Amino acid sequence: MPFLRKPQLLPIKGINLSIPSTYLGDGFAFPQNLQYYRGELKKREGRSVLGDVSLGAHKILHLDTFILSAGNIRLLRFTKQNVQQYNTVTNVWDDITGLDLTGAETDFFSSCVVTESDLFLFTNNIIDAPRKIVDGSNSANLGGSPPKCAFMEYVTPYVLLANIINLPSKVQWSGTGTPEVWSGGNSGSQILSDDPSFIRGMKKLRDYVMVYKELSVYRGRKVGTSSIFDFGGPLSSGKGLYSPRALSSDGENHYYMGLNDFHVNNGVRILDIGAPVREYIFNRLNRSLNTTCHSVHVEQYHEVWFYITISGMSWPTEVWKYNYEKDFWYFDTCPSIICASSYKQVSSITWNDGIGTWDEQTSFWDDSQGGASSARIIFGDTNGFVSQLDSGVVDDMGVAVTAKLETKDYTGIEHEGIEFETRWLQFDLWARGDSAKLYYSTDYGSTWSYVGENVLTDSIEKYTFWFDIIAKHIRFRVVQDGLSKQLVIRSFTPYFLSAGEIYA
Numbered sequence: 001m002p003f004l005r006k007p008q009l010l011p012i013k014g015i016n017l018s019i020p021s022t023y024l025g026d027g028f029a030f031p032q033n034l035q036y037y038r039g040e041l042k043k044r045e046g047r048s049v050l051g052d053v054s055l056g057a058h059k060i061l062h063l064d065t066f067i068l069s070a071g072n073i074r075l076l077r078f079t080k081q082n083v084q085q086y087n088t089v090t091n092v093w094d095d096i097t098g099l100d101l102t103g104a105e106t107d108f109f110s111s112c113v114v115t116e117s118d119l120f121l122f123t124n125n126i127i128d129a130p131r132k133i134v135d136g137s138n139s140a141n142l143g144g145s146p147p148k149c150a151f152m153e154y155v156t157p158y159v160l161l162a163n164i165i166n167l168p169s170k171v172q173w174s175g176t177g178t179p180e181v182w183s184g185g186n187s188g189s190q191i192l193s194d195d196p197s198f199i200r201g202m203k204k205l206r207d208y209v210m211v212y213k214e215l216s217v218y219r220g221r222k223v224g225t226s227s228i229f230d231f232g233g234p235l236s237s238g239k240g241l242y243s244p245r246a247l248s249s250d251g252e253n254h255y256y257m258g259l260n261d262f263h264v265n266n267g268v269r270i271l272d273i274g275a276p277v278r279e280y281i282f283n284r285l286n287r288s289l290n291t292t293c294h295s296v297h298v299e300q301y302h303e304v305w306f307y308i309t310i311s312g313m314s315w316p317t318e319v320w321k322y323n324y325e326k327d328f329w330y331f332d333t334c335p336s337i338i339c340a341s342s343y344k345q346v347s348s349i350t351w352n353d354g355i356g357t358w359d360e361q362t363s364f365w366d367d368s369q370g371g372a373s374s375a376r377i378i379f380g381d382t383n384g385f386v387s388q389l390d391s392g393v394v395d396d397m398g399v400a401v402t403a404k405l406e407t408k409d410y411t412g413i414e415h416e417g418i419e420f421e422t423r424w425l426q427f428d429l430w431a432r433g434d435s436a437k438l439y440y441s442t443d444y445g446s447t448w449s450y451v452g453e454n455v456l457t458d459s460i461e462k463y464t465f466w467f468d469i470i471a472k473h474i475r476f477r478v479v480q481d482g483l484s485k486q487l488v489i490r491s492f493t494p495y496f497l498s499a500g501e502i503y504a
Contacts, residue, residue: 029279030331032404034489035301036323043403043433043480043488044332046393050378050386055079060380062109063341066120068135073186075343075378076120076133077386078109081123083139088388098138103127108245108291108339110202112154114179121179123143125150126165132179142179145178147172150246151202154179155209155222158229160202164213167191168198171211171220173229186228192218194233200241205254205267212241212256217270235322236270239263243340245294248304255322257293257302262306262322277329284310292316296340299375302326307337316380335396336382342375343388394486402481405489409444409475412496419472426495427476432456433486435477436463442471460490 034041043354062078075086080103084093103124111122121142122131126149130142132462149172150163157177164170167265172189175181192199197214204210209229211218215233223230223273239258241247246257254265255273260282262274272282285293292309293316302325307316324327387397395401412422427438438451454463476494480487 023143023305030329031406033332033401034330034405034487035321035327036326036330037301039490041405043394043485043487045389045391046392046395046401047379047387047397048393050388051086051396052090055082055384058384059105059338059382060080060384060386061105061107061338062111062122063339063343063378063380063386064109064120064122065113065341065343066135067113067115067135068118069115069315069447072135073344074135077380078122078124079384080105080107083133096133098140101128104330106289106291110149110153110244112152112159114154114159116157116177117179120396121152121154121159123149123152123161126163130161144174144178144182146182149273151199153202153209155204155207158222160209160220160229162202163199164189169193169196169213171199171229171231172185188228190229190231192231197239197240201244201247201256203247203249203254205249205265206252208267210235210254210265210267214246214259214300215240217241217265217395227275236265239270239272242276243290243293245291246306248295248297250297250299250302250304250324253324254325255295255297257295257306260351273322273324275328275329279319283351286311286313288432289314291339294339296342296377298377299342299438305340307334307340313315332403335399337379338382339380341378343378344375393484395484400481400483400485402479403487406445407476407492407494409473410494411473421470421472423497424469424471424474424494425467425497427451427467427492428453428495429463429465429478429492430460430490431463431478432458432460432488433480434482435480435485436487436489437481437488438465439477439479440467440469441475441477442469442473444473445475448477454488460488 020372031043035044058079059075064076066074066076077084081100082095082097085096087094101124107125107319109122109124113120123130129148130146131139132142133139148165149161153160159174159179159201161172164172170189170191175185175187181187195213195216199213201212209220216229216237219235220231221228242257242259248255256263261272261278264271264273289309293307295304295306296306303321303323306320306401308318308320309316315338316334318333320329320331379387411419433456434455435455437453439448441448451465451467
């Protein structure tokens with residue numbers, strides 16, 4: 001009798017370019033360090049160093065871009081003591097601090113750009129007076145004696161400050177078109193007292209300014225009266241902000257980390273989006289260090305990446321990625337990334353910039369990341385380095401990244417809820433890259449057994465792993481953990497024999 005290869009009773013659907021059901025359906029573990037891109041799961045991009053050297057003991061606490069009215073872009077990095085500007089010609093970081101800052105490592109920054117005045121403004125958590133940067137000069141105190149504050153934002157033509165020293169529920173704004181006028185004229189303030197919790201963040205959303213407290217959210221709008229801004233009552237209660245820095249915008253919506261869920265705010269309604277991940281994430285948070293969590297909007301992938309500090313850790317070691325276009329989550333590891341931002345590169349990556357042979361390239365040549373003015377995601381870490389997302393590498397600054405896809409548990413034969421012993425013999429993987437390892441578990445992922453490794457080619461082909469296991473249920477894990485090794489997965493199928501079947 002011939003070998004009868006049968007697909008699992010719970011079949012895997014074929015590739016759907018709009019809904020990645022093959023990899024991310026119910027019952028699957030979250031892919032680790034793999035990204036869903038162009039209908040495939042691809043080992044995520046690595047990171048390469050941006051700039052000359054590390055700042056050593058000085059951790060990078062904040063990154064932002066200073067966009068001038070003429071279109072020039074300046075990349076800035078901040079430590080608890082210094083401000084530096086990236087020199088694109090020399091590939092070094094030039095110090096523009098002026099008088100040293102006096103904050104601690106958990107005194108994080110808030111910043112904004114007043115484009116019409118070519119001013120970059122920043123504050124360091126109510127420690128030092130708000131400062132300004134004029135292009136070509138060191139930082140200096142912002143004029144008009146504004147109060148110390150935790151947050152700042154610019155809504156044309158007003159600079160707004162929030163969580164004012166000794167008044168954590170207060171919002172204050174400058175004169176009209178005069179960022180250095182803080183008394184008289186159209187300058188003013190309002191205390192948001194309906195909710196007694198403190199302000200934890202503030203960000204522009206279209207013509208509004210959204211103020212996030214621990215327990216509620218307020219929507220401020222400009223009005224044509226002497227009040228200038230009207231905040232009214234809370235837009236939402238019970239859906240406040242967990243971490244001041246875990247708040248990102250795609251221009252039309254705010255995505256943020258709440259106290260026990262993730263939310264999207266469109267300026268009118270606040271919706272929950274964290275159902276698939278909230279129990280796993282929020283039960284493991286180090287809530288004593290909530291300000292260390294942060295997020296960044298990744299425009300080219302239609303995603304928001306949330307960097308999470310879990311119990312027992314001092315800095316984020318996990319990044320949970322939400323794809324708002326397809327409404328799914330996946331998971332990566334990260335080595336103590338303190339902050340992240342988006343930075344537009346000046347020039348395009350050319351074909352000659354690739355390292356190694358054509359076959360060794362890990363990126364798509366028409367990827368938008370390689371183009372001039374494309375958004376490049378940059379990171380600051382605990383070792384004082386600034387790094388950049390680099391589609392040309394798959395390692396993190398020379399350290400190997402482990403990519404892992406874990407399937408759901410499969411049963412071969414099930415009758416009225418009872419699982420029967422099934423003989424599992426084969427796992428087919430459609431993939432390309434360098435190599436792929438296969439493991440299996442028959443105890444719901446508690447322990448794993450190694451099957452073997454297949455060497456891959458540069459085009460999608462079917463690779464078969466052979467084994468002979470009798471089990472009531474089984475799950476599989478595909479792994480790529482090599483240095484500078486790529487893996488792209490298109491599909492996979494396990495096979496089994498039913499009772500009474502044989503193979504020759």
